[in-house]
Amino acid sequence: MFGIHDMAIDLGTSSVLVYVKGKGIVLKEPSVVAINKNNNQVLAVGSEAKLMLGRTPGNIVATRPLREGVISDYDTTQKMLKYFIRKVSKYVRLSRPRIIICIPTGITQVEQKAVLDASYDAGANKTYLMEEPIAAAIGAGIDISLPNGSMVVDIGGGTTDIAVISLGGAVVSDSIKVAGDKFDDAIIRYMRRKYNILIGEKTAEDLKITIGAIYPPKEQKSMEVCGRNLISGLPKVVNVTTDEMVEALREPADIIVEAIHSVFERTPPELSADISERGIIMTGGGALLTGMDKLIQEQTGIPVYVASDPVSCVVLGAGKALENISVYSESALMDNSNSPVYIG
The missing domain is CATH 3.30.420.40 (ATPase, nucleotide binding domain)
Known part of the structure; x- marks a missing residue:
């Protein structure tokens, strides 16, 4: 059975959420790691690292080790998981916890094994996988x-x-x-096409969150954006409206x-x-x-x-599986020793 302080993790492309049994959600951080390329040392993880995106000198790289729902950089993912597990350990006593990690539907067995191995190397005693839509449904109260x-x-x-x-x-x-990253990419392409300026991922995400829409809202919003003019190479400020975001x-x-x-x-x-x-x-x-x-x-x-x-639906659903493991039995999970089976 799962111990009192075992964990559920929503290992997302954009953010990581951690649920500890008996405590609820204890951590929510961006899935970003800043590393010194000279010695491969981790300089920052999570919110601190996200502030460095697009602002680092040549010897420092701020990266997102998960792309399109899967691990694109195994070593960095392992370091990020280890950091978050240790950070959670400051609040609750964790000794090689058992962990449920949520994964996208239909990822390959190689990708599944990468998640399991990264979690084990980060300090987990045993790791189980749970498909994200199943977890999301449980978290939404279905x-x-x-x-x-x-x-x-x-x-x-x-x-x-x-x-x-x-x-x-x-x-x-x-x-x-x-998903979210493709929305950001669409905004970057739109700004290049319409205004001939280049903006970064963080600026595109800010536009999406602040004034992004699929249908024009009743109240029109706008936001000033600074990018690099692709002709002059100098900074340029433009005012972007919600209607433009609808188009993008x-x-x-x-x-x-x-x-x-x-x-x-x-x-x-x-x-x-x-x-x-x-x-x-x-x-x-x-x-x-x-x-x-x-x-x-x-x-x-x-x-x-x-x-x-x-x-929070995905991690809440995985957390409910932790709290009610008799309903979502261990035999219905994939672990780092058994053949691929899942909760649900």
């Missing part, structure tokens, strides 16, 4: 054990995971590499809607009827993008609801 169809759309930083869940498992699912963000939003349509096409009729009645649940940071729920509802004709705490 009873996944019922013989009813529920659809969850989890828009994270690197991937959008879509799953139709019934009787404790995903009946139909898909994971696409279009619509393409990746439409791709997500197409993926939802694709999942519906493979869903058994009985479960489709359940979803039409119960609606679609949106989780993840992308659920907070103004008008995203309206676009999905308009294109599918099905009610769409945003979870009460969409950013």
Whole structure:
């Protein structure tokens, strides 16, 4: 059985959330690590490292070791996990905890093993994997054990995971590499195309969070942005409006809607009827993008609801699995010694 201070981790492309059994969510930090290239020493992790993005000298690199929902830099991910586990240990006594880590739907066995090995090397006694849409559904308050169809759309930083869940498992699912990062990329391309200026990832993310929208809101917003003029090479300030963000963000939003349509096409009729009645649940940071729920509802004709705490749904769901391990038994998890099986 899981000990009192074992952990659940949402190892996201944009951020890491940690849930400790009996304590709740104890940590939420960006998935960023700053490293000195000369000696490979970690200089900062999380919020401190994120402040360095795009601002470091040649000998320092601030990087995000997870891309599109999977580990792109194993060594840096292992160091980041070790840092967060030690940081949590300051608040609660942890001695080689057992950990549930949430992963996107459909990642390969090689990618699964990379997550398991990184966690073990970071100090875990045993690590189990849980699919993100299953965790998100539990965190959103859905009873996944019922013989009813529920659809969850989890828009994270690197991937959008879509799953139709019934009787404790995903009946139909898909994971696409279009999510928060692609929204940021779309904003960067738009600013280059319209204003001939180059902005960084952090500025694009600030635009998305502050004035980003899929449908124009009733109240028009604007934001001043400073970028590098691609002709003169000098800084240039422009005023960007919400209407412009609608234009910039619509393409990746439409791709997500197409993926939802694709999942519906493979869903058994009985479960489709359940979803039409119960609606679609949106989780993840992308659920907070103004008008995203309206676009999905308009294109599918099905009610769409945003979870009460969409950013934390995945880790809360994994945390509930920790708290109720008799319901979500250890035999339904993938660990670093067994063959691939999951919660759900």
